[in-house]
Amino acid sequence: MDIADWEKRYTEAVSNVQEQLLNVQGVFVAYNSNVDAMKHIREDEIKKLIGILGCERVHERIALYPREIKDPVDLMARLIIAMRDGKAAEVPTYSNDIHEWLMDNLVFDSARMGGQAGIISNLLANLGVKNVITYVPWLSREQAEYFADSPYLRHPVMENGKLVLKHPKEAFDPQQKPKINWIIEFLRGMKFSCAGEEYEVPRDNRLIVSSRPDWIHIDMAAEMYEHLSDIRESIDGAILAGYQMIKEEYQDGSTYKDYVQRAVNVIQRLKGCNPQMRIHVEFTSIQNKVIRKAILTDIVKKHVTSLGLDTVEVANALNVLGYEELAYSVINKGENSIVSLYEGAVRLLRELELQRVHIHSLGYYICVVSKDHPLDADAHRQALLFSSALAATQASLGSIKSLDDVSAGLAVPVYGQGHDDLIELERYLVRRGVCTAEDFEDGCISADGHDLIIIPSKVVKEPVATVGIGDAISAGAFVALLAKMPKMNICRMPE
Ligand code: 8BR
Ligand code: GLC
Numbered sequence: 048m049d050i051a052d053w054e055k056r057y058t059e060a061v062s063n064v065q066e067q068l069l070n071v072q073g074v075f076v077a078y079n080s081n082v083d084a085m086k087h088i089r090e091d092e093i094k095k096l097i098g099i100l101g102c103e104r105v106h107e108r109i110a111l112y113p114r115e116i117k118d119p120v121d122l123m124a125r126l127i128i129a130m131r132d133g134k135a136a137e138v139p140t141y142s143n144d145i146h147e148w149l150m151d152n153l154v155f156d157s158a159r160m161g162g163q164a165g166i167i168s169n170l171l172a173n174l175g176v177k178n179v180i181t182y183v184p185w186l187s188r189e190q191a192e193y194f195a196d197s198p199y200l201r202h203p204v205m206e207n208g209k210l211v212l213k214h215p216k217e218a219f220d221p222q223q224k225p226k227i228n229w230i231i232e233f234l235r236g237m238k239f240s241c242a243g244e245e246y247e248v249p250r251d252n253r254l255i256v257s258s259r260p261d262w263i264h265i266d267m268a269a270e271m272y273e274h275l276s277d278i279r280e281s282i283d284g285a286i287l288a289g290y291q292m293i294k295e296e297y298q299d300g301s302t303y304k305d306y307v308q309r310a311v312n313v314i315q316r317l318k319g320c321n322p323q324m325r326i327h328v329e330f331t332s333i334q335n336k337v338i339r340k341a342i343l344t345d346i347v348k349k350h351v352t353s354l355g356l357d358t359v360e361v362a363n364a365l366n367v368l369g370y371e372e373l374a375y376s377v378i379n380k381g382e383n384s385i386v387s388l389y390e391g392a393v394r395l396l397r398e399l400e401l402q403r404v405h406i407h408s409l410g411y412y413i414c415v416v417s418k419d420h421p422l423d424a425d426a427h428r429q430a431l432l433f434s435s436a437l438a439a440t441q442a443s444l445g446s447i448k449s450l451d452d453v454s455a456g457l458a459v460p461v462y463g464q465g466h467d468d469l470i471e472l473e474r475y476l477v478r479r480g481v482c483t484a485e486d487f488e489d490g491c492i493s494a495d496g497h498d499l500i501i502i503p504s505k506v507v508k509e510p511v512a513t514v515g516i517g518d519a520i521s522a523g524a525f526v527a528l529l530a531k532m533p534k535m536n537i538c539r540m541p542e
Contacts, residue, residue, distance in 0.1 A: 048488045050461045053503055060432035061457055065450055067530035073178030073282040074526065075317060076168045078265050079289025080183040080190055081226040081258075083161025085512065086153055088231050093130075093239045096123055096152060106242035114334040116140040116256055119148050126254050127241060130233050133250030134359055135513070137291070137332040139259045146258060149229055159446075160193040161228050163288035163329045166515045167522040170437075172197035174450050176526060178281055180212060184266050187223035191215040203271055203278070210274035226263065229256040230514045250409070253514050255332075263292050265306055267313060275316040283529045284325035285317050286522055287351075290342045291333040303338055307345045314350045323421075325532070327353040327525045329518060330360045340367040343399060353403040354395065355521030358384075361391045361406055370394055385468055386475045389413055389499070396497060403528075405431070407438070407504070407520045410465020413472075414500045414524075424491035426531045427500045434523035435504040441519045445511035462506035469501060 048056070097105055100120050108124035116122045116138050122145060129136045140146075149155075160169055168181035172195045179200045183190065186202060194200055194215040201212035230253050237248040267275075293306045318324045328351045333339040343364055347354060356364065358377060365374035373394065376387035392404045392415045405414045412431050416424070433453075440447050440456030447453070473487040476499075482492040492499040510516070 048490070050463065050466055050503070053461050053466070056428070057432050057436060057457060057461070057505070060429035061436050061453055063429055064433040064527045064530065065453070068174060068176060068450065068526065070530045070534075071176050071283055071526060072534075073180060073278075074171055074176060074529065075180045075182070075278065075282050075285040076164050076171070077182040077285070077287055077289070077313075078164055078184055079162035079292065080160065080165025080168070080181070080186070080193070081162040081228050082190060082193060083159050083228055083230045083514065084149075084155035085157050085159060085230045085232065085514070086149075086155045087512075088126075088153070088233050090237050090239055092153065093126075093237070097239070097241050099152065102242040106244070114138065116145055117142075119145065119152075122148075122256060126231060126233075127246065129252060129254040130237065130248045131246050133235065133248055133252050135252045135255075135332065135357065136359075137255040137257050138334060139257045141259050143258075143260075145256060146227060146229070149256070155229065158193075158227075161230070161514070162226075163331065163518045164286070165190075165193065166518045167286050167288070167329070168200060169193075169195040170447055170519055170522055171526060172200040173448050174523075174526070175199070180278055180282065181215065182267070183215070184264055185223055185226060185262060186215060186219045187225045188219045188221055189225040190223075191219040203274075205268070205270050205274070208270070210271060210277045212278075224260070224262070226258055226260065228258055230254075230512075231256070232512055232514065251510060251513055253512075255514070257291075259292060259294075261298065265289055265293050266309060272313065272316065275313065276319055279317060279319050279321065279324075282317075282324075283532065283534075284327065284525070285314075286327045286329060286525060287314070288329040288331065288518075290328075290346060291331050291338065293338050293342070295335065295337055303341055307341050310346050311350055314346075323532075325353060325525070325529060326351045327355060327521065329521050330354060330356040330364065332360065333363065336367050339363060343368065347401070348399045351399075352401060353405065353525060354399065354401055355405045355407070355517070355525070357517050358388060358406065358408045361388060361395070364395060365391050368394070368398055383471065385411075385413075385472045389415075389472055389475075393497065403427075405521060405524055407434075407517055408465075409504075410462045410468055410506060411501060411503050412520070416498045416500065418497060420498075421533065422528060422531055424493070424498045424500055426528065427498070428490050428502060430524040430527035430531070431500060431502045433527045434520045435502060437523035438516050438520045439505035439507055441516050442507035442510035442513070447519065456505060459505040459507055461503050465506065466503040469503060472501070
């Protein structure tokens with residue numbers, strides 16, 4: 048299909064999904080909301096920070112690839128790595144010192160809603176999805192201010208032994224402190240040098256410095272957990288994120304295994320007797336490989352139906368699942384990387400017993416769907432097209448305030464390079480007899496054991512910011528599918 052035909056498909060898909068969104072009864076979204084301190088860094092600021100810390104120290108630390116930020120040199124090393132590769136990364140820090148150092152030496156431009164669950168909750172409420180039940184284990188007064196003023200958005204609270212839903216601004220814990228992450232955004236083409244090496248940033252992206260104070264627990268009070276079944280009938284699905292905050296060990300002697308078990312219990316409680324309940328997990332950059340593996344094999348596998356990830360996250364997931372070569376090939380930027388991405392998606396679908404794996408990359412999205420998914424490939428393609436229009440809206444406007452804003456994204460042209468990048472995958476699949484060139488061009492392929500849906504995406508030339516676009520893509524596609532799902536509540540048996 049040429050780009051003009053894709054543009055037509057985009058218009059049809061967006062208009063269909065816009066009409067159908069009201070079919071969604073409700074969505075539960077947990078766990079991570081935080082405040083994002085946004086900083087668009089400039090070349091002169093990079094030079095200044097390297098100057099303060101010393102080139103040689105930073106250079107040596109780059110080689111050590113710190114997986115935790117313990118001091119400003121770790122921070123600069125990870126920032127330079129992210130800028131060198133043009134890749135997004137999220138690195139934890141466990142003390143407040145880095146925040147203070149950044150406040151003294153950099154200062155942020157603006158603060159906004161952060162955290163996958165926070166971003167997704169606001170997005171869904173702003174799109175007009177009824178009944179968005181957001182849950183943050185650490186809901187502070189300051190955090191509550193960042194939630195959209197929407198009657199559709201509510202947070203569970205326990206009152207006199209009953210679960211009631213209130214807007215986050217009426218549900219916060221006044222004793223709770225806010226969690227503040229730093230988002231350092233950088234632009235393609237930025238140049239700097241360090242210890243004799245010259246760097247030029249290949250792609251707009253960002254480094255996230257994720258604060259992890261001791262009071263961060265991916266958890267739910269026992270009383271609320273007991274009453275979770277009260278909301279089950281008012282939701283069609285759940286979007287869960289933030290598991291990256293689980294730690295291997297806690298001061299009270301508990302371990303990640305306890306938190307993984309609790310996370311699984313919440314999913315089971317949400318599903319209850321309704322196996323049709325859709326559960327999407329939005330993956331992210333997880334530095335700790337033990338936690339990364341546990342999330343995939345113990346939370347996602349068997350319990351979750353849908354997984355969303357970017358290309359680096361696909362490589363990271365494959366890596367801990369024992370597919371090191373495939374992981375390497377996904378990120379090595381060679382011509383075959385799109386083929387490896389597809390093969391990786393199939394491995395994830397099978398190994399983690401999922402119904403859907405949605406990979407978003409700059410220029411195209413790849414989605415593999417199991418044959419037992421209740422919706423056909425055309426519905427999945429529409430969901431992807433809608434999500435790409437949302438991404439382009441988010442990239443152009445910085446945030447999405449209403450469903451009508453999507454017209455801004457729809458006006459962004461399909462990315463020619465992304466369309467061209469798909470040719471390698473087409474050749475591979477045609478050569479192997481998986482599909483014909485015509486099937487591929489259409490974006491819906493029936494392969495052995497799964498369906499494959501591919502679209503070229505819309506890419507904004509000068510995005511306002513890149514953080515949160517992945518969340519908009521995954522949540523947008525997931526909710527579009529919920530809107531298309533046949534409604535049946537297995538829990539209500541006929542009289
Ligand atoms: P993560 O937040 O999960 O890394 O996802 C970011 C996604 O944002 C990428 O996969 C890409 O599809 C999308 N994106 C980026 Br980065 N820049 C964009 C742009 N300028 N226009 C549209 N989408 C973009
Ligand atoms: C992660 C980060 C958060 C950011 C979000 C964007 O959840 O912790 O700071 O807003 O990703 O996707």
